[in-house]
Amino acid sequence: MRDQTRQPADAVRLAAEAMRTRFELVLWGPSERDVRAAGEEALAIIHETEDRLSPFRPGSLVSAISRDGASRPVRLDADTFRLLSLCADVAQRSFHAFDITLWPLMHAWGLRGEPPSPDAPAGCVWGWQRLVLDAAARTAHTNDPGVRLDLGAVGKGHALDLAARAIAESGVVTAAFLHAGTSTAIAVGTPAHPFAVRLAAADATRSPTVRLTQGALSVSAPRGGHIIDPESGRPVRPGLELAATLAPGAAEADAWSTALLVLSSRPDGLAGFTPPPDLTTITLQPRGGWIAQGPRRRDVSIPGAPGSADAPAVAFSPAPSPTGQTPCPSATPGAPS
Numbered sequence: 628m629r630d631q632t633r634q635p636a637d638a639v640r641l642a643a644e645a646m647r648t649r650f651e652l653v654l655w656g657p658s659e660r661d662v663r664a665a666g667e668e669a670l671a672i673i674h675e676t677e678d679r680l681s682p683f684r685p686g687s688l689v690s691a692i693s694r695d696g697a698s699r700p701v702r703l704d705a706d707t708f709r710l711l712s713l714c715a716d717v718a719q720r721s722f723h724a725f726d727i728t729l730w731p732l733m734h735a736w737g738l739r740g741e742p743p744s745p746d747a748p749a750g751c752v753w754g755w756q757r758l759v760l761d762a763a764a765r766t767a768h769t770n771d772p773g774v775r776l777d778l779g780a781v782g783k784g785h786a787l788d789l790a791a792r793a794i795a796e797s798g799v800v801t802a803a804f805l806h807a808g809t810s811t812a813i814a815v816g817t818p819a820h821p822f823a824v825r826l827a828a829a830d831a832t833r834s835p836t837v838r839l840t841q842g843a844l845s846v847s848a849p850r851g852g853h854i855i856d857p858e859s860g861r862p863v864r865p866g867l868e869l870a871a872t873l874a875p876g877a878a879e880a881d882a883w884s885t886a887l888l889v890l891s892s893r894p895d896g897l898a899g900f901t902p903p904p905d906l907t908t909i910t911l912q913p914r915g916g917w918i919a920q921g922p923r924r925r926d927v928s929i930p931g932a933p934g935s936a937d938a939p940a941v942a943f944s945p946a947p948s949p950t951g952q953t954p955c956p957s958a959t960p961g962a963p964s
Contacts, residue, residue, distance in 0.1 A: 637655060637659065638654065639655070641666040646676075648807055648808035650787075650790075650805070650807050651805070652790070652804075655801050655802045655818075661797075665797035668797070669793050669805070672793050673787075676782070680707070682777050689782075692768070693730070697768070697771060697774070700767065700768040701766060701767050702766050703766060708762075708765050710781070711758070711767055712760060712762075713882065714727045714755070714778070714882060718857075721890065723857050724858075724886040724889035725755075725882050726754070726755045728757060728776060729753050729857060731751035731773065732753055736855065738853055738855075751773075752774055755857075757769050757770050779885075780811065781881045783808065784845065784876070784878035784880060786807065787812075787843070787878075788843075788878055791805055794815050795815050801816050801818075802814075802815065802818040804822050807877075811845040811880065812824065812843065812845075814840050814842060817841075821840045822840065823836050823838060824836065833929075836928045837927055842923070845872050845874075845883075847870050847871075847887070848868065849862075849867075849868075856889050856892060863888060863892035864892045866890075866891030866896070867910050867912065868913060870884050870888045870911075871910070872887065872906055872908055873923045879906075883902070883908075887908060891910075902920075902921065907920065907924055
């Protein structure tokens with residue numbers, strides 16, 4: 628991700644390593660001290676969210692559901708319950724193209740740091756229907772002891788949502804841009820001009836620019852076989868080259884960008900799929916060519932397309948940046964003036 632725009636001198640830039648990626652925040656406001664304090668509080672929330680959601684931490688809520696959920700309901704905080712409810716809703720509406728119970732498959736295919744075991748998937752237990760949510764009691768349990776949750780990127784999106792909410796509620800930040808690993812971002816506040824984000828593709832000269840304000844953007848691509856189709860239990864087959872989504876929240880955008888890639892890899896493709904009314908999709912077709920559909924399609928500029936205009940922007944990649952590497956020194960795609 629490379630900055631191609633002039634940045635205002637009063638921007639406060641903060642970063643932290645969490646959830647195995649790098650979170651970066653760029654914030655503007657009249658008081659640098661107050662803005663910095665709000666940003667540091669947002670980073671603290673991101674770390675707290677990792678404590679709740681990481682499947683690698685025995686004390687997390689996600690680990691508790693995986694470990695104890697078959698024997699007892701696990702009580703959740705309101706934000707985590709809403710996140711799991713969102714995941715269940717996307718799973719249902721996407722014809723099971725999105726699923727947060729795929730940890731056993733991720734391990735079997737060597738996507739969680741272990742050597743792949745080609746014969747292991749046959750014995751794996753997964754399926755979002757095995758996760759049971761009780762809204763009245765605000766609890767989660769599973770109906771099989773073999774179920775194990777892995778929120779993956781949607782957990783990072785949720786952390787961005789909570790951080791963005793805290794920044795908005797601080798009352799001291801006029802505009803902010805937050806991203807996790809350069810694959811998911813959210814804009815906050817009222818910048819004088821929209822943040823301009825360019826989607827990274829092989830042919831950078833043909834990459835669209837997204838004008839992002841008051842919403843989230845997520846980008847997914849089938850690189851390295853790291854996305855599993857819950858229907859087949861196997862890494863997705865070639866389909867779309869890239870899928871991006873614009874949504875009100877980052878967790879929602881993350882979930883749907885993954886679901887689009889999975890749906891496109893199935894024999895019937897996207898047939899019969901109707902996206903939610905507040906979702907905008909941006910896809911790179913297998914033979915080239917970008918398609919933007921949805922209520923915010925006019926915020927997408929495709930070079931060479933009628934009515935499109937190039938804008939100064941940075942590349943926004945679907946591949947998470949390795950932990951410890953800085954993808955963009957200023958982390959600011961576009962800037963309010």
